[in-house]
Amino acid sequence: MRLLLVEDEPEMAAALESALRRQDIVTDRADGLELAREMALAGRYDAIVLDRGLPDGDGLSLIPFLRQRDALMPIIVLTARGRLPERVTGLDLGADDYLVKPFAFEELLARLRAVMRRPGQLRAMTVKAGRLSFDLEHREALVDGMPLDIPRRELLVLEVLMRRAGRMVTRESLMEAVFGFTDEVQSNTLDSHVSRLRRKLVDLEADVAIKGVRGVGYMLMEAR
Template sequence: MRILLVEDEPEMAVALSAALKGHDMVVDHVPTLAQAEEAISADVHRAVLLDRQLPDGDGLVLIPKLRARAVGIPIIVLTARGELVDRVAGLDHGADDYLAKPFAVDELVARLRAVLRRPAGMQCDLLRVGRLAFDLAHREASVEGRPFQLPRRELLVLETLLRRIGRTVLRSSLEEAVYSFDDEIQSNALDTHVSRLRRKLTEAQAGVEIHNIRGVGYLLKHSR
């Protein structure tokens, strides 16, 4: 199991490398975005651990390039910024998981194994449910090949539900995914988005349903 670690702080890099080696992993460490790009082109890594704060830019910009070169490779973003906005930003950019520093090494290893265990289908960046398809890379939905255009908020709701299809998404998670930190909401705005999205999904015969779990959140599933 060979891992690419993109991290500029030497202390952190050494510690992580040691820990991962202890778990029978082979770690290649690079400190910059440029070197990371070069390393990934060798196409020998099964996963990428990506710090955001790098000397030559935000680690997130690397994600699309990684996706272009090695489509299904799992990416876990590491960051000192634990704010929700950043978390969402990370996942929106196509990362597979996100870990805020400080974190337990055990947790990192656990999540790494989790993303590596995932079936190949999940790693594809085109989610399909019913007649609906969602291109995570371009953030576009389509029904039976026809573009299914949605306003921003509704698209965020749909994407968030799709990323956790068949499993309940907490109402709070949904709010966090749709609204940034300083967007203050004091109404049932989220409900209206869900409602409008529902109508459009049925009108387009997307073949998916949004169920409500009372007191908990929502869940998207294939309709029958």
């Protein structure tokens, strides 16, 4: 999962970025409306967490722009403005949820899971191929019901491949899903993650194979 965090308070942003990444959520951050628009145009996001009080305007003004690009994009507004009329305004403008500061991080995670469960977001909560399954809500990979202990990056690669099992996933799509804008990535980093993941799935006899087309991308499919 890749998320755009629009938050200008450095301490709040740093705390949220750190907590989200511990949940294997790739997070990019914008500290204002202008940068948020640029990043929304340049990247593909599964959800957006949006502060209202930004230096260059009200975060709610960004919602129509986001909705034009993706009508189903989950948007959660974070704000210190918690009066009923303000909450109603945010929801009427197109926000999916509204969380008033201060808040518990666990509640933000729960609300993210909730909006991702809505129709049009996840077609199924678990995807399967061979003996391998992936729980999309809890972000856990299993072989015959037993959890896989794999590093965060490999888990992110596997999630994207499982979501599109049987179809080619381009290198660009994988890179966008696994790495943030500020991550330093070598040219062979993605291939190294895929190689290690492929070996583990073979060792575990998961009955799936990851096929690659040089310079194009990868595809996960059931082994024959």
